Amino acid sequence: MSRPVDAEPRPPGLRGATRVLLERELDLAWSGGGGPLLACGFFACLTAVLPLAAGGDPRTLSPVAGGIAWLALALASLLSLERLFERDLEDGALDLLAIGHLPLESVVLIKALAQWIAVGLPLALTAPVAALALGLPVSLAPLAALSALIGGAGFALTGALGAALALGAKRGGLLIAVVVLPLFIPPVVFGAGALERAASGQSPAPALAFLTAYVLFAGVIAAFAGAAAVRNAQG
Amino acid sequence: MFGLSNPQRFMRFTGPLTPVLWTAAAVLLAVGTWLSFTVPADYQQGDTVRIMFVHVPAASLGLGAYAALGVSSFFALVFRHALADAAARAAALPGAAFTALALFTGSLWGQPMWGTWWVWDARLTSVLVLFLFYLGYMALRASIDDEQKGARAAAVLGLVGLINLPIVKFSVDWWNTLHQPASFLTPGASGLDPVYLPPFLTMLAAYGVLFAALWLTAIRTEIRRRRVLTLRARKALEA
Amino acid sequence: MIHALSLSDLTVSRGGRRLFTGLDLRLQAGEAVALTGANGAGKTSLLRTVAGLLRPDAGEIAFHDGDGNRLDDHLARGREVHFLGHQDGLKTGRTARRELGFQCDWLGHTQTGFDHAVEAFGLEPLLDLEVRRLSAGQRRRLAMGRLVGSPRALWLLDEPMAPLDARWRAVFADQMRRHLEADGLILAAVHDPLPIPARTLDLGGLA
Numbered sequence: 265m266s267r268p269v270d271a272e273p274r275p276p277g278l279r280g281a282t283r284v285l286l287e288r289e290l291d292l293a294w295s296g297g298g299g300p301l302l303a304c305g306f307f308a309c310l311t312a313v314l315p316l317a318a319g320g321d322p323r324t325l326s327p328v329a330g331g332i333a334w335l336a337l338a339l340a341s342l343l344s345l346e347r348l349f350e351r352d353l354e355d356g357a358l359d360l361l362a363i364g365h366l367p368l369e370s371v372v373l374i375k376a377l378a379q380w381i382a383v384g385l386p387l388a389l390t391a392p393v394a395a396l397a398l399g400l401p402v403s404l405a406p407l408a409a410l411s412a413l414i415g416g417a418g419f420a421l422t423g424a425l426g427a428a429l430a431l432g433a434k435r436g437g438l439l440i441a442v443v444v445l446p447l448f449i450p451p452v453v454f455g456a457g458a459l460e461r462a463a464s465g466q467s468p469a470p471a472l473a474f475l476t477a478y479v480l481f482a483g484v485i486a487a488f489a490g491a492a493a494v495r496n497a498q499g
Numbered sequence: 500m501f502g503l504s505n506p507q508r509f510m511r512f513t514g515p516l517t518p519v520l521w522t523a524a525a526v527l528l529a530v531g532t533w534l535s536f537t538v539p540a541d542y543q544q545g546d547t548v549r550i551m552f553v554h555v556p557a558a559s560l561g562l563g564a565y566a567a568l569g570v571s572s573f574f575a576l577v578f579r580h581a582l583a584d585a586a587a588r589a590a591a592l593p594g595a596a597f598t599a600l601a602l603f604t605g606s607l608w609g610q611p612m613w614g615t616w617w618v619w620d621a622r623l624t625s626v627l628v629l630f631l632f633y634l635g636y637m638a639l640r641a642s643i644d645d646e647q648k649g650a651r652a653a654a655v656l657g658l659v660g661l662i663n664l665p666i667v668k669f670s671v672d673w674w675n676t677l678h679q680p681a682s683f684l685t686p687g688a689s690g691l692d693p694v695y696l697p698p699f700l701t702m703l704a705a706y707g708v709l710f711a712a713l714w715l716t717a718i719r720t721e722i723r724r725r726r727v728l729t730l731r732a733r734k735a736l737e738a
Numbered sequence: 739m740i741h742a743l744s745l746s747d748l749t750v751s752r753g754g755r756r757l758f759t760g761l762d763l764r765l766q767a768g769e770a771v772a773l774t775g776a777n778g779a780g781k782t783s784l785l786r787t788v789a790g791l792l793r794p795d796a797g798e799i800a801f802h803d804g805d806g807n808r809l810d811d812h813l814a815r816g817r818e819v820h821f822l823g824h825q826d827g828l829k830t831g832r833t834a835r836r837e838l839g840f841q842c843d844w845l846g847h848t849q850t851g852f853d854h855a856v857e858a859f860g861l862e863p864l865l866d867l868e869v870r871r872l873s874a875g876q877r878r879r880l881a882m883g884r885l886v887g888s889p890r891a892l893w894l895l896d897e898p899m900a901p902l903d904a905r906w907r908a909v910f911a912d913q914m915r916r917h918l919e920a921d922g923l924i925l926a927a928v929h930d931p932l933p934i935p936a937r938t939l940d941l942g943g944l945a
Contacts, residue, residue, distance in 0.1 A: 280843070281843075281844060284840060284843040284844050285844060288836075288840050288844075291832065291836070292829065292831075292832075295831055295832070351829075355825055355826070355827060355828060355829065355830075356823055356824070356825025356826060356827040357827040357828070357829065359786075359789070359791055359821055359823055359825075359827060360821075360827045360841060360844065360845070361844075362789075362790070362791055363789055363790070363791075363815055363816060363819055363820075363821055363845070364816060364844045364845060365816045365817060365846065366816075367812070367816075425659065429639060429652050429655060429656055430639065430642075430652075431652070432643050432644070432645060432648055432649075432652075433639070433642040433643045433649075433652075434642045434643075434644070435642060436642075439638055439639060439642050442634060442635050442638045442639075443635040443638070443639055443656060445631070446628055446631040446632055446635060446667070447659075447663055447667075449628060449667050449670055449671070450666050450667055450669075450670035453670040453671065453673065453674040454670060454673075457673070457674060457677050460677060461677070474670070474673070478666065478670075481666070485659060485662060485663075489655050489658070489659050492576070492651075492655050493652055493655050496648055496651040496652055496655070497648060497652070498786075498791050498792075499648075499786075499791065499792045499793055645753065647753065647754065729754070732754065732755070
């Protein structure tokens, strides 16, 4: 049978489609207004302003260093969420994503993964520096980076869900923050808790385990609820 | 139960029910209030123990209303039922009000007991988070112009919130053990003196019935509002 | 491979307003149907419903293969359906090459699909420009590239030729003709008649 194109069609396959979409999302995250740089800059600003607001005394700062770093991390993770689905809805690309080989649930997960790589990873590298500046012991820096990396996945997944829910809303960015921040409580508690336990000589393992469990759980919820929200916005 | 999912039948059935509920709520509230002020004061807490008769029912109903909202959202999503959506929407405001009342009375109670208006103990913090969930739900619903889409997005969030509440609660409890465990006596803690049971249970029942009355009235209002909108749209088409 | 599309007793509403009820349509391989009707009659909504982007109130949409077996809806839409809406789905900040490449890859490409698409719609001089620099007609040609670059049987087109000038309309008509000759199916919402032999389905005026 002859077709407009003579070669046999080669569906990209699930792995191929995942790679293709991930590459595109990463490209968009990096090119569109420097999302990761912006997030890291925002994170750095917050960590610089907080001691100025709370007084720079190391004795008051260092016990809460881990907590402040985690709060800043959660806020910085919110920054580029607004554009995650909105721009694809505006220009019609979301329709294209919906009729690809991958189900919409996977599309949501891949977008969250790209968000994690583009924003979570740079933030995880910045986190220990910020925490040290606030008076966290140097020995805890690797733990700060590791927990920020795991927690960043939770922020990305929950954030992607929030971004999908806020599709079609006025002032989407602000709305995402109000919807998503209460859901950020568990990762903030477990992440900051890991640092706190380690600082007081306890093992951070349970906190990290809880944090990881939250991420896995958030993955399931974000995929299904996020896809439902996207379908709703399209329909 | 499912026969009621028809709005007309729902309206017919709940029409006579609503005044009954309001009356029952008024009577129960009056009796409960009278009982609350006539029981003897606590030998430790003094008169402040009476705040508990408002605080604990309000907190329970705040949580119960969220459960109602979440379950209604589930039915609205799965069966695409307009009545379930109206029910979810109608539960949000009373639920948020009860939760706010619980926070307010909790802080009133905290002042004499803890010497401060607010303490970050697990119970109060959980109620605060519940209040934030309500805020998010109402904000999402209000900021999407397309009413149908806003309703469905809010339903997804309501369901997500329902699933997430236990996890958030767990994390707050875990966070509390990490810090000084609150050794204070919390309102409604176990070991309630049996003398306080009658006013407490009456007030709990009163709040439950009051919520039912508020909820039903709000659902009925919502159904009427939608009828008006439909009529207006029809008129606009005919014009 | 989709060989037939059948809509039976389809009812669709939008924003609480019923657009059409009890719509039936059968489309066979090699056939084109032009959807006509007033603005707001539901042409776009019908296309979106067939693409699975909108849920019908009632009725059924079925895809069948050459032997008359019903195909799985998700599989059929994920592999065999093209949807070209009002919006081109292009990212303004990326180059035409990247965007066309992504669209073809994402929808399933052939080894030579990309080159065919470039050739068919004269995209060569545009490839290294950012999409924001392209005119509406050029963007539409770029978006059309995926129809050729990624072979899918059913084309759902929403006023595809509106931004094109006469020359590119002729080119696109030629591409549609080739698609039909290759046993493709076309369902297109149009204001002007399609420049190819097509049945017409009129959705009428405002319901």
